[in-house]
Amino acid sequence: MDTLFNASSFTGYVYPNETIIPWTVLIVVYPYLTGLVAGAFTVSSLYQVFGFERLRPVAHFALLVSLCCMVVVPLPLLLHLGHPERAFNAMITPHTTSAFAVFAYAAAFYVILLLLETWFVFRPHIVHEAQQRTGLLGLFYRVLSLGSYDLSEKAMRYDRKWIFALAIIGIPGAHGLHGYVGFVFGSLKSREWWSSDLMPAIFLFSAIISGTALLVVLYVISCKLRRVTVDLACLKGMAYTLWGFMMFTLLLEGVEFASLVYRAREGIDVIMEFVKGPLVVPFFILQFGVGSVLPICVLSFLIWRGTSGNRLVTAVFASAFLVLLAVLMMRWNVVIGGQEISKTGKGLLAYYPPIIDREGLLAAGIVLITPFILLLGMVRLFWPWEEHTTSEYAVAG
Amino acid sequence: MEGDKMAEDVQSQKHEQERRDFLSRCLGGAIACGAAAVTAGSAMSQATAATPETSGGTVPAIPGYDWSKHHWAFGVDATKCIGCLRCVEACKKENNVNADAHHFRTWVERYVYLEGEDNPHVDSQHDPVNIEASGSEGEYRFANRYGDEKVEKAFFVPKLCNHCTHPACVQVCPTGATYKTEDGVVVIDHTYCIGCQYCVQACPYGARFFDERRHVTDKCTWCYHRITKGLQPACVEVCPTGARIFGDRADKQSTISQFIQNNRVYVLKPETGNAPNVFYVGTDKDVT
Numbered sequence: 001m002d003t004l005f006n007a008s009s010f011t012g013y014v015y016p017n018e019t020i021i022p023w024t025v026l027i028v029v030y031p032y033l034t035g036l037v038a039g040a041f042t043v044s045s046l047y048q049v050f051g052f053e054r055l056r057p058v059a060h061f062a063l064l065v066s067l068c069c070m071v072v073v074p075l076p077l078l079l080h081l082g083h084p085e086r087a088f089n090a091m092i093t094p095h096t097t098s099a100f101a102v103f104a105y106a107a108a109f110y111v112i113l114l115l116l117e118t119w120f121v122f123r124p125h126i127v128h129e130a131q132q133r134t135g136l137l138g139l140f141y142r143v144l145s146l147g148s149y150d151l152s153e154k155a156m157r158y159d160r161k162w163i164f165a166l167a168i169i170g171i172p173g174a175h176g177l178h179g180y181v182g183f184v185f186g187s188l189k190s191r192e193w194w195s196s197d198l199m200p201a202i203f204l205f206s207a208i209i210s211g212t213a214l215l216v217v218l219y220v221i222s223c224k225l226r227r228v229t230v231d232l233a234c235l236k237g238m239a240y241t242l243w244g245f246m247m248f249t250l251l252l253e254g255v256e257f258a259s260l261v262y263r264a265r266e267g268i269d270v271i272m273e274f275v276k277g278p279l280v281v282p283f284f285i286l287q288f289g290v291g292s293v294l295p296i297c298v299l300s301f302l303i304w305r306g307t308s309g310n311r312l313v314t315a316v317f318a319s320a321f322l323v324l325l326a327v328l329m330m331r332w333n334v335v336i337g338g339q340e341i342s343k344t345g346k347g348l349l350a351y352y353p354p355i356i357d358r359e360g361l362l363a364a365g366i367v368l369i370t371p372f373i374l375l376l377g378m379v380r381l382f383w384p385w386e387e388h389t390t391s392e393y394a395v396a397g
Numbered sequence: 398m399e400g401d402k403m404a405e406d407v408q409s410q411k412h413e414q415e416r417r418d419f420l421s422r423c424l425g426g427a428i429a430c431g432a433a434a435v436t437a438g439s440a441m442s443q444a445t446a447a448t449p450e451t452s453g454g455t456v457p458a459i460p461g462y463d464w465s466k467h468h469w470a471f472g473v474d475a476t477k478c479i480g481c482l483r484c485v486e487a488c489k490k491e492n493n494v495n496a497d498a499h500h501f502r503t504w505v506e507r508y509v510y511l512e513g514e515d516n517p518h519v520d521s522q523h524d525p526v527n528i529e530a531s532g533s534e535g536e537y538r539f540a541n542r543y544g545d546e547k548v549e550k551a552f553f554v555p556k557l558c559n560h561c562t563h564p565a566c567v568q569v570c571p572t573g574a575t576y577k578t579e580d581g582v583v584v585i586d587h588t589y590c591i592g593c594q595y596c597v598q599a600c601p602y603g604a605r606f607f608d609e610r611r612h613v614t615d616k617c618t619w620c621y622h623r624i625t626k627g628l629q630p631a632c633v634e635v636c637p638t639g640a641r642i643f644g645d646r647a648d649k650q651s652t653i654s655q656f657i658q659n660n661r662v663y664v665l666k667p668e669t670g671n672a673p674n675v676f677y678v679g680t681d682k683d684v685t
Contacts, residue, residue, distance in 0.1 A: 004609035007499050013519035015556075015603025016501045022594040022607060082592015082612030089591055090571040100571035100595050189669050190565065190601040266685070343603050344685055346519055 006354050008340075012270065012347030021339045021351045024359040025332075026076040029367050031181045031203060032331045033073045036371075038178040038204070039211010040066040041114075041170055043238065048167040054237035058219050060121055060384035065215060066174070067114045068374040073107060076367050079358060099184045106180060110173045117166040119144070120159050122382045124151055140381075178207045185334060192267055192345075193338040198256040205249040210327035212242045216320035220313060222379075228387060230313050239316045242323065243299045250292055253330075267345025274341050274348055283333050291326020295319035462625045467580040469619060469674075471557070471630075472642035472656040476679035478553040480505055482522055482537035484632035484641060489535075491620060491631035496535035498523040500606045502617040503557040503632050507539055508683060512547035517683050554684050555641060557632070558583065558604040558617035559665065559673030566596035566605060566616075575614070581674060582621055587613045601669045619643065 007019045044062035046052040078084040087104075094101035119126075127149050130141035148155075179200040186199025196202075216238050223230045260271070275283070298319045302312060340349045354360040379385075488503045489496055501523070508517040520527060522537040530540030560583045567575055567583060574589040575596055590613040597605045597614055608615040620630035624643070628634070633641045644653030653676075656662070662676035666685060677684075 005499065005607075013506075013521070016499065016504045016521050016523040017597075017603045017606040019499045019523065020607065022597045077593075080593070082594075082607065082614075083590065086572075086589070086591040089574070089589060093573055095570050095573035097568045098571040098595070099569065100593060103571075184595075188565075188569075188599055190599055339598075343601055344519070346685075 006352075006357065006359075008349040008351050010342070010347050010349045012342070013344050014342035014347040014349055015344055018339075018342055018344075018349060021336070021349065023335055023339060024080065024351075025336070025353040025361060025364045026080045026359050026367065028328075028331045028335045029364045030073065030076040030080075031178075031335070032210070032328055032368075033069050033076070033371070034178050034181050035203070035207030035210045035327060035331075036069045036214050037066050037073065037110075037211070038174040038207040039209065039213075040069065040215055041174040041211070042208050043212055043215050043241065045167045045171050046241065048163055049171065052237060054231075054233040055241075057231045057234045057386060058215050058238070061219065061222070061379070062211075062215055063114070063118050063121055064375060064378045064382060064384055065218065065371075066211075067118055068371040068378055070107075070111055070114055071374070072367065072371045075370065076364070077103075079363060079367070099180065099187060102180060106173075106177050110170075110177050113166055113170050113173055117163060117170060118382070120163045120166065122384075123148075123159060124156075125382060127151055175204055175207075179204045185338065190343055191338045191341070192260070192265060192271065193341050194334065196256050196260070198252055198259075199334075202249065202252045202256060205245055205252055206327050206330050208245045209242055209249055209323055212238055212245065213320035213323035213327070216242065216316055217324065218375075220317045222385070226385065226387075228385075232308060232312060235313060235316055239299055239302065239319075242320065243296065243303065246292065246296055246299075246323065250296070267341070270345055270348060271341055274337070278340065278348070278350065279333065279337065282329055283337075287326050287329035287333055291322050291329060295322045295326075459625050464578055464580040464625075466647060468646040469560070469581045469624060470644065470646045470653045470657070471560070471619065471675040472644075472653050472662070472678070473555050473675060474640050474642065474656075474660075474678045475552055475554045475684075477638040477640035478505065478555055479638055479640075480507055480539050480553040481637065482539070483635045483637065484555060485522060485537045487631040487635040488617070491623075492618075494615070495608065495610065498528055498534040500608065500615070502604075502615070503555065505539075506554045506556060506684070508550075508552055508554065508681060509543055509548055510550040511543065512549045517681075518543070519683075550681075552679065552681065554677075554680055555632075556602070556604075556665075557675060558600075558619075559602055559671065559675045560617075560619065562672035562674060563670060565599040565601065565669070565671055569595045569599040571595065578621075582619050582624075583616070584618050584621060585614055585616065587611060587615075590614055601666050601671065602673075 005020050006024075008021055010019060040062045043055060044059050044066065047055040047059035074087075078087060081087060090098075090101050091104045094105070123145070126141050126144045130138065130145045131149065132138075133141060182200030182203030185194040185203075186196050188194050216235065219235070219238070220230060261268070261275075295318075298315055301307075302315055307315065336351050340351055342349060353364070356362050482505055484503055485501065485505060488494060488501075492502055494500055494502055504521050504523070506519055506521050508519055510517050520539075520542075522528075522531075522539070526542050527538060527540045528534055530542075531538035560577075560581060562581075564575075564577060564583050567577055570576075571593060572589055572591055574587075574591070575583065575585045577583050592607065592612045592614065594607055594614060597607060600616075605614050605616045607613075620628070620632075623630060630641075630643050633643045642652050642656050644651035644656075646654050646657070648654060656678075657676055660678045662678055663680055664673040664676060665680075666673075
């Protein structure tokens with residue numbers, strides 16, 4: 001029997017059935033990935049919809065990042081389910097009062113939207129490759145072109161209209177999807193740590209900063225790999241976006257935490273014991289200190305001093321990396337933290353994920369890496385960078 | 398298990414009908430706006446969660462049993478509980494619950510107030526000290542852990558699923574695998590449960606657990622396979638002091654109706670709005 005589950009140790013009094021943490025590290029990865037999807041899409045939309053020209057170099061790449069993360073989002077959920085083969089039950093007979101029942105529909109809708117927008121954005125590239133290449137790859141592009149090789153100005157105008165419309169629909173789509181993930185947690189009245197009206201907003205804003213930070217990191221890495229200089233205006237644009245949304249995120253998290261402590265409802269003693277004990281390193285040091293305050297200070301300093309050149313690239317890259325860590329810790333602290341506080345209000349549990357297990361650290365790591373392996377392939381198939389595109393088939397957006 | 402089988406039969410008919418209804422709606426063109434409809438439906442249902450969650454209409458094929466004629470409820474007289482844990486043992490055996498310290502359809506809590514202390518010491522049979530005293534996770538005993546310390550007040554509180562009128566677990570189940578029967582029992586169709594454990598999270602009472610052997614959620618059913626044959630739940634049957642009371646509220650003369658009528662009864666965590674159907678006598682302010 002012992003190999004079937006991973007029981008947690010506890011202090012104080014916890015209900016007997018609480019000793020096995022229901023939602024594991026995989027459910028930490030799940031909102032993290034959806035967050036990256038929403039964040040990357042936001043950056044893309046800032047260019048496609050709101051005309052933030054300086055974000056143009058990463059706009060198409062952002063779409064690919066969003067798509068690669070999105071197709072992996074169901075994976076941690078399926079790995080977690082006791083009966084993944086029954087997952088479609090939630091679609092066949094959706095129980096309409098359940099926040100979870102919406103997921104499959106919302107996710108499917110958003111994947112279709114992303115695929116459509118990506119297709120329109122990369123259509124000139126697809127057409128160009130379909131005409132140039134032969135063999136299997138040529139066939140692949142010809143199938144993808146859906147038989148339309150028209151790249152006339154009129155056709156491009158038509159495409160741009162679609163891209164614009166899809167990007168507009170995608171904003172509430174992506175943000176709704178992630179806000180809903182926050183709702184899955186925030187709407188549960190059984191856990192004081194989760195039960196907050198601010199949870200969807202916190203999830204959303206942290207999603208935007210994680211997606212933006214991911215784009216900064218990937219963009220800088222890709223520039224190094226491609227041996228091209230980093231577009232500083234673009235990097236600054238992303239740094240400003242990061243800074244602005246981080247301020248909102250920190251404010252919301254602060255207000256939420258302050259409300260929880262100030263309301264001081266039943267069980268607050270044990271919550272404070274948790275906050276002052278097991279939460280010190282993952283929350284105060286990693287999420288708040290190293291992952292939030294430090295990057296904000298660095299970014300503020302860069303903006304204030306007008307830093308440029310390599311120092312700017314290094315500092316923004318490092319800040320973005322720390323933000324990625326902070327958001328991962330935020331997901332951990334919400335998902336795992338909420339379950340480490342007993343529903344009795346009288347005890348605490350300690351969750352240590354196994355390394356090799358269906359729901360272990362290795363599995364979570366593989367799930368987290370998968371989108372980037374996909375991305376490696378996708379950027380080869382759909383080149384998102386401008387320096388290789390020709391004026392004949394470049395979409396002005 | 399027979400109780401589970403019943404829940405599955407009833408539910409499979411229901412799911413079949415739902416599947417047909419749903420597919421015909423989809424064919425009608427509803428699939429295009431499916432996501433929006435489900436989202437809106439969900440929001441509306443959340444807003445109107447005050448109405449009882451029942452399976453609605455599908456009558457179970459249990460010979461000689463009409464679920465519309467019963468309204469089951471449970472009573473606990475904590476003043477009578479002696480913490481012998483026979484109920485826990487009987488439940489585990491009757492319902493084939495995992496024989497370890499992490500899976501319980503019912504359990505008993507011990508509250509001990511030591512002299513000079515404001516907060517009680519609370520434990521249950523799953524506490525390592527109690528397991529050490531019993532010698533095994535499959536044996537249940539309360540250890541004499543307070544020794545010579547002066548005890549000001551102490552009592553036991555049996556716990557189980559509250560079969561709430563507005564069950565949060567049913568509300569969050571994405572497939573409808575867990576549902577409330579017409580006679581007031583919250584059951585799970587183990588053949589339809591996807592094992593997401595959202596219901597485990599939603600239950601404020603810790604009454605649900607994940608059965609790793611079958612990869613589905615499990616919980617107390619008030620021994621549905623017994624009560625629909627006129628028998629008592631196993632825990633009630635074996636309780637030597639009558640601390641556990643079970644019966645039909647549709648019958649005004651039943652033990653449970655009399656228990657509720659003649660006592661000032663309490664429910665656990667009433668602030669959740671779940672409206673539990675396990676009624677307590679003799680608990681204390683610290684019991685949650």
